[in-house]
Amino acid sequence: MTEPVGTMCFVESRVDRTAQLTALPVERTFVYDPPPLSGSLHLRAAAVLEGNWTGVSTVPSRGLYPHQWSWDSAFIAIGLRHLSPLRAQTELETLLAAQWGDGRIPHIVFNPSVPLDAYFPSPDFWRSSTAGRTAGAPRTVQTSGIVQPPVHALAAWLVHCADPGLSRARGFLAGVYPRLAAWHRYLLHRRDLGGGGLASVVHPWEQGMDNSPCWDAPLGRITPAPARSFRRADLDHGAAEDRPTDLDYGRYVRLATDYRDGEYADGASEFAVEDPSFNALLIASEHALARIARELGATGTARHARAERLTGVLIERLWDPAEGMFFCRDVRGEGLIPERSVSGLIPLLLPDLPRDISSALVRTASGPHFGLGDTTQLPPSYDLLGEAFDPHRYWRGPAWFNTSWLLERGLRLHGERARADALREAVLETAANTDFAEYVDPYDGEACGATGFSWTAALTLDLLHERPGHGVSGTVLGTFDMSDTRD
Ligand code: 9WN
16 A cells, blocks of 8 residues: 655655756757657646646646546646656555545545635535545545546556656555555446446546536436535636536536435445446556556466456447447446447457457547547547537537547557547647647637646647557557557
């Protein structure tokens, strides 16, 4: 188990790589950086991450999201490793220090110095240290009680690869491995609510694409909490017409309240969905855990075999051959949810997909529903032809940079180099033009939501380090290329 890393962060801040980079002229020698050609975008992205760094972790956005978020930190660490491998390790260690005894990694770790009314739901809503006591919530740090997608083992492996010497010297992987293993155990056991082997999410916020039309049917069965029982802080920062409706918020609050009042015990939720992206990220992370286990001297064989088996389960439970993509399964309702979300394309990042499935996913991404390389600049979060499509409303159409990055990785992994190069270019250009927007209109790339968004800057940095025209490197980005994990 890792210990909090406050002292190390203090030492790090005196030699901080990002601070050095943002202070130095472009022509100075870079250790972790790409050639000066892309230097200015690189420095701008570094400045965003520097501005959002709190000393132990990075906020997604200073105004809208002023605490530490779980999957944001994983994506942030993936970019931050190119600036400061030590800070990237610290980012993950800070998050993992807030893990619960039952293995869950909370979706928010609250910063006690931020006023309670800066974000809703705040720590006094979640009451983690009291309502979460039975589930093993930490006593000294306040967190939410729900989770987010398990990108963490993948991030930990990639962070290790950025500076294996430093990682070994600090015992980084040895420290995080037991926590990551407990996290996967929690998801694969306590969250197997459908009984078929996949993890279920019990709240739309857990899947990360909060307001996706995929949730409309299962969420429609939930009685909303009265509007007067809570105050939304998100509307202080974003346009109401781009954010979820009050009715949806009432349902989010009801689900979270019921979970809290049941002491965060799993199994009773009225909302339970098996999501393709959440489970694909779990499988990719299980592959990464196999790599980590091998680095630590074990064989990793069982983990690798489990990742392969889970890929089969994902296909069996969520693949629709007629539609050429994956769909969500409503565990409390009637099977697959017939809404096309970008989530249903993200399993492309899995190395063991049969060829016919990876080819079908590429065709669907490039077809009329997502318009990749054709009608859209970046892949939309939801079906361009869907009834609920809205190019500006949260997760109901706009394009996000993390999902674009995941698809770029998947395309490259499956040998679609030209498409991957084009998507990489589009991501870099859109990030540069929008001041690292939170999300964009998928057609014209217009900025939406916050600017100076951390994962946008971090994943921009990561793509700047990718050489166009190449496949995914087996040594640096090894988790996307499993060929050398076979025993
Ligand atoms: C709820 C922080 C998070 C992201 C999510 C995104 C949004 C929060 C909200 O912001 O969710 O967790 O208040 O809407 O949907 O993916 O992790 O950036």
